[in-house]
Amino acid sequence: MEVREPKRRVPGSVRRARIIEAALSVFAARGYHATAMEEIATSAGVTRSVLYDHFPSKRVLLITVLQEQNALLVEHVGARITGSGSPGHRLRATFDAYFSFAEDRPEARCLLFDRTDEDDAEIKVVRWGIRETRTRAVAAMLARDLSRLGLDPGALITEAVVELLITGTDGLAQWWTRHPDVPRADLVEAAMRVLWTGLSQLPLGPAVHVGK
Amino acid sequence: MEVREPKRRVPGSVRRARIIEAALSVFAARGYHATAMEEIATSAGVTRSVLYDHFPSKRVLLITVLQEQNALLVEHVGARITGSGSPGHRLRATFDAYFSFAEDRPEARCLLFDRTDEDDAEIKVVRWGIRETRTRAVAAMLARDLSRLGLDPGALITEAVVELLITGTDGLAQWWTRHPDVPRADLVEAAMRVLWTGLSQLPLGPAVHVGK
DNA sequence: TGCATAACCGACGCATGTGTCGGTTATTTC
């Protein structure tokens, strides 16, 4: 005779959480279109139908995951940057906070930052919203420093600069996933080196000549 | 009576080129999984079957487009950066070359740089190859400058810095697609401001003092 | 002009995948 597991049931809220966790993994690994609900269901230890008891559609499931993980990101970063300290220290703290998030939740980072699935109108709106508030948040945080650089907080080009900062930093995080052994501190150092110090700076050599 | 177009036929090479052009557009707009061969065919003014007279599968079609457009990118950028000039000028020229490519062929930029479709093993290999040679090429180009900054060309962290440069620059290009009215020169200026000068620098102070 | 080639098409088979519906059974509550 087969030893039949007594088929435990689980309260809805728990199941829902497990589905979201599973969806995060699969969506991050395969992308939206390539993931089948079947795979999420299996990974959550349940049948496909159950997913539809909790979410009306695949699209809504993704959007839910997106928003939830973004909230986690905001909370994570917000919790570990201080309003005080020198601009340099603030920026360093921000890099460290983001890389620490990327370390803790690599799948969330992937899902939130890798540009994909922009063909679906509804998903696109959500992603753009997240992206936009993110850019604004960073811009606000750096407002003081940026304006000292002659970059007006309202100016278009300032927004562009912030976008460069964000995507560049995330590019570093992406690279990190392929070289996980590099310690986080080294990444922070590299980011500071480029974005804060700038490439023009010489290490120990004499002065650099700019201009003709 | 209907005016029947005499149903012109077109030599295979031309048709092939048109298909590739159409595929570029649709793939860039929708992403790999979301595009139907039907759409590419229609856009190329032909039936779906014809696509299979030229390419054995959707996957190979994408890979072909990828490689072809990447070759164009390499050629475009390579043609307008000089080996001579000060490091700052070389970097500036590179930014300008890349943004000019993004301006000319926005779809190619999107397809080549937006990270997507990594679920398909075969496509993944191609994308990673392209990405890798790109990183190496930039690293080689900046080798002198980077090593003057204390970044050893062979060191891992140098690779990371290059990755930051590339993704950050492309982030700027992405932003540009949403704000097309900004002149290219402004983008180049912004990129130089952040990546070359660095955020720590003060704004309108007269000369930049480096060293003593 | 007639033949060979190559561009082109319509329709089919097959696979995959979403969302729905009715039914079953564990769990809770009174």
Added chain:
DNA sequence: GAAATAACCGACACATGCGTCGGTTATGCA
């Protein structure tokens, strides 16, 4: 311990889309 609720499932309907195959017709060439 019986009724109500809520978790769970299997199977179906329907849609989409890839790749194939045999046939048709324009075009170039002898």
